[in-house]
Amino acid sequence: xxxxxxxxxxxxxxxxxxxxxxxxxxxxxxxxxxxxxxxxxxxxxxxxxxxxxxxxxxxxxxxxxxxxxxxxxxxxxxxxxxxxxxxxxxxxxxxxxxxxxxxxxxxxxxxxxxxxxxxxxxxxxxxxxxxxxxxxxxxxxxxxxxxxxxxxxxxxxxxxxxxxxxxxxxxxxxxxxxxxxxxxxxx
Numbered sequence: 001x002x003x004x005x006x007x008x009x010x011x012x013x014x015x016x017x018x019x020x021x022x023x024x025x026x027x028x029x030x031x032x033x034x035x036x037x038x039x040x041x042x043x044x045x046x047x048x049x050x051x052x053x054x055x056x057x058x059x060x061x062x063x064x065x066x067x068x069x070x071x072x073x074x075x076x077x078x079x080x081x082x083x084x085x086x087x088x089x090x091x092x093x094x095x096x097x098x099x100x101x102x103x104x105x106x107x108x109x110x111x112x113x114x115x116x117x118x119x120x121x122x123x124x125x126x127x128x129x130x131x132x133x134x135x136x137x138x139x140x141x142x143x144x145x146x147x148x149x150x151x152x153x154x155x156x157x158x159x160x161x162x163x164x165x166x167x168x169x170x171x172x173x174x175x176x177x178x179x180x181x182x183x184x185x186x187x
Contacts, residue, residue: 003080004125007102011153014099021157028149028157029167031103034096035062035145036171042066043178048142050179053168057158058148065142069111071118071132078109078120079127100147101125103154108146112139124150 007014011027019026032055039062042048048066055061069077078097101107102125110119117135121128149157165182172180172187180187 004102031100039064062145068113068141074118105148105150110144
């Protein structure tokens with residue numbers, strides 16, 4: 001069994017209830033929190049000062065300006081069997097990338113470091129493409145993630161903006177000094 005298959009076959013074990021997006025403890029929000037937690041880890045270690053989140057009803061984009069994932073470790077950081085999770089408290093902890101990847105229709109991560117970009121693109125947890133290249137635009141260091149949850153696993157779900165706003169606002173209030181914007185608005 002591949003690493004992502006167990007997660008995809010048992011999503012409730014990793015995110016609690018599937019839900020439809022109408023409750024803050026529904027699985028799509030647990031995944032969102034797990035992705036944000038990856039950036040919070042960078043902030044708490046003193047590296048990230050800024051997080052930008054964009055979302056619509058099906059997709060979340062996160063751009064964190066921390067160290068970026070080590071370029072040769074992007075695939076390791078976003079896939080594999082070292083998944084540990086705590087759905088009981090509604091958050092995925094630092095393995096949020098891996099669980100979100102497994103439960104995503106598509107998952108793209110870019111890491112920017114030292115004028116280079118490393119990326120990995122997945123479909124339903126399966127690595128489709130990866131690479132490392134010079135970043136000609138000199139993108140600031142950090143990590144950029146695109147996450148589209150899988151409608152096969154979350155068939156009736158969509159992000160409710162008021163719930164996303166509340167979740168992100170709670171992070172902004174809890175982590176003073178960490179500049180967090182949602183859809184272009186600083187919280």
